[in-house]
Amino acid sequence: MTEIEKTLDNKSIRPTAMRILIYKFMAGKKTAVALTDIENAFEKAERTTLYRTLKTFEEKGIAHQIDDGTNISKFALCQPGCNCEIDQDLHLHFHCSQCDKTICLTEHKIPHINLPSGYIAEDVNLVIKGICDSCSEH
Amino acid sequence: MTEIEKTLDNKSIRPTAMRILIYKFMAGKKTAVALTDIENAFEKAERTTLYRTLKTFEEKGIAHQIDDGTNISKFALCQPGCNCEIDQDLHLHFHCSQCDKTICLTEHKIPHINLPSGYIAEDVNLVIKGICDSCSEH
DNA sequence: GGAATAGTGCAACAGAAGTGCATTTAATGC
DNA sequence: GCATTAAATGCACTTCTGTTGCACTATTCC
Numbered sequence: 093m094t095e096i097e098k099t100l101d102n103k104s105i106r107p108t109a110m111r112i113l114i115y116k117f118m119a120g121k122k123t124a125v126a127l128t129d130i131e132n133a134f135e136k137a138e139r140t141t142l143y144r145t146l147k148t149f150e151e152k153g154i155a156h157q158i159d160d161g162t163n164i165s166k167f168a169l170c171q172p173g174c175n176c177e178i179d180q181d182l183h184l185h186f187h188c189s190q191c192d193k194t195i196c197l198t199e200h201k202i203p204h205i206n207l208p209s210g211y212i213a214e215d216v217n218l219v220i221k222g223i224c225d226s227c228s229e230h
Numbered sequence: 231m232t233e234i235e236k237t238l239d240n241k242s243i244r245p246t247a248m249r250i251l252i253y254k255f256m257a258g259k260k261t262a263v264a265l266t267d268i269e270n271a272f273e274k275a276e277r278t279t280l281y282r283t284l285k286t287f288e289e290k291g292i293a294h295q296i297d298d299g300t301n302i303s304k305f306a307l308c309q310p311g312c313n314c315e316i317d318q319d320l321h322l323h324f325h326c327s328q329c330d331k332t333i334c335l336t337e338h339k340i341p342h343i344n345l346p347s348g349y350i351a352e353d354v355n356l357v358i359k360g361i362c363d364s365c366s367e368h
Numbered sequence: 369g370g371a372a373t374a375g376t377g378c379a380a381c382a383g384a385a386g387t388g389c390a391t392t393t394a395a396t397g398c
Numbered sequence: 399g400c401a402t403t404a405a406a407t408g409c410a411c412t413t414c415t416g417t418t419g420c421a422c423t424a425t426t427c428c
Contacts, residue, residue: 106394127384138408141386145406159299161355163416164384168416186349203341205356210363211324217299218343218356225356244425246375250424275378282414283375301385302415 093113103152110137114145115154115169124158124166124185124194160187160194160219172197181214188224242288245313248275251294252283253307262296262304262323262332298357309336318324320354326362333362 095176097107104109117133118125130142149155154195156174158166174183175195183198202218234253235245243249255271256263259314268280284305287293294312296304312334313322320340340356 106405108394110407139384140409141407144284146338148406159297161297161359162302163297163303164387166300166366170334184343186345189352197346200343200345202356203343205322205338205341207324207338207358208335208363211358212361212366213358214327214360216358218340218354219297220345220349220351220354222341222352224348226348227347228350245372246424248376275417277415278378279376 100156103134103154105152105154106149106189110141111145111148114142116148118155118167122195124160124168124196125166126166126218136147143207158185158194158196158219160185161221162187162192168196169193171196171227174198179186182218183220184220186224187221189217189221190223193224237292241292243286243290243292248279249283249286252280256293256305258305259278260333262298262306262325263273264302264335266302266305285301296323296332296334297355298323299359300325304332306334309334312336320356322356322358324362325357325359327359328361328363328365331362332357 094112096112096119100107100111100115113134114130115128121220127142127146130146131137131139134142146155146157149169150157150167151171152205154168155167158168160166171206182202183196184200184202186195186197187193188195205216207213232250234250234257238245238248238249238253239281244330249274252268255268263283265277265280268284269275269277284293287307288305290296291308293307294305298304321334321336322338322340324335325331326333340354343351343354345351
């Protein structure tokens with residue numbers, strides 16, 4: 093049993109060939125991926141399978157969904173410090189308007205916000221748009 | 231010339247009948263509206279016209295677009311204190327997962343975030359998801 | 369009043385998200 | 399091992415939002 097298979101198994105996700113491939117693909121990326129990204133990377137793969145795989149990953153808590161403002165859902169594997177499903181200790185995301193990549197800034201936590209009375213926060217999403225480090229070099 | 235016409239004129243938006251109606255509709259709402267919301271409210275209206283009207287409102291700086299994580303763009307009129315196009319003094323938004331409404335919390339500003347070197351922020355989007363005040367009463 | 373410009377309506381397209389169902393694959397019990 | 403069950407996958411199709419092109423209409427400017 094490989095490391096990836098163990099990871100999936102721990103979260104009771106059956107480690108099928110497809111899922112392992114997708115996991116590897118996501119792990120190799122520094123950026124969040126959209127459904128289309130994976131679809132293009134694996135020409136043989138069915139969109140539905142990818143769609144449901146990502147949903148599964150998210151539901152089981154090994155990946156989180158990111159809305160970067162492009163109206164395209166992106167996904168990223170949870171890093172060791174990522175407690176996205178447990179508490180509000182959420183990191184923020186950066187979307188580069190030049191290379192169109194979305195990056196998890198895992199060490200940057202979202203500061204606590206005081207809401208007006210009556211409002212109950214369940215999830216916080218903070219996306220900063222701008223130019224990423226590799227694009228700003230040029 | 232009514233107050234609304236003046237507002238539009240100030241931003242060099244020709245105050246057509248349609249635009250005034252849409253402006254009124256948005257002004258009467260406490261929440262951000264999606265294209266479909268307006269479409270349903272005015273059965274006679276064309277989606278394209280609404281679409282372009284909202285775009286115009288946004289470009290001219292009397293409304294701002296909100297990504298609340300539903301992958302559906304919403305729009306809200308800028309309030310007097312809203313400097314969404316001028317500086318980074320951006321307010322945050324609340325999305326209720328129960329009634330599906332998106333609310334501008336204009337008096338709640340987004341705290342400043344220190345980015346890693348190389349990253350240049352141009353825009354910040356902070357959305358809190360949860361239960362809004364009217365839904366939490368029940 | 370007539371030319372130029374801006375706004376609107378209609379049609380059509382693109383892309384993403386999502387669903388239903390048949391088929392394949394894997395896990396379980398005997 | 400083999401049958402039974404459940405899960406995963408592949409295919410087709412639908413829906414919804416966003417978007418563009420083009421013709422037509424209304425408005426402004428001279």
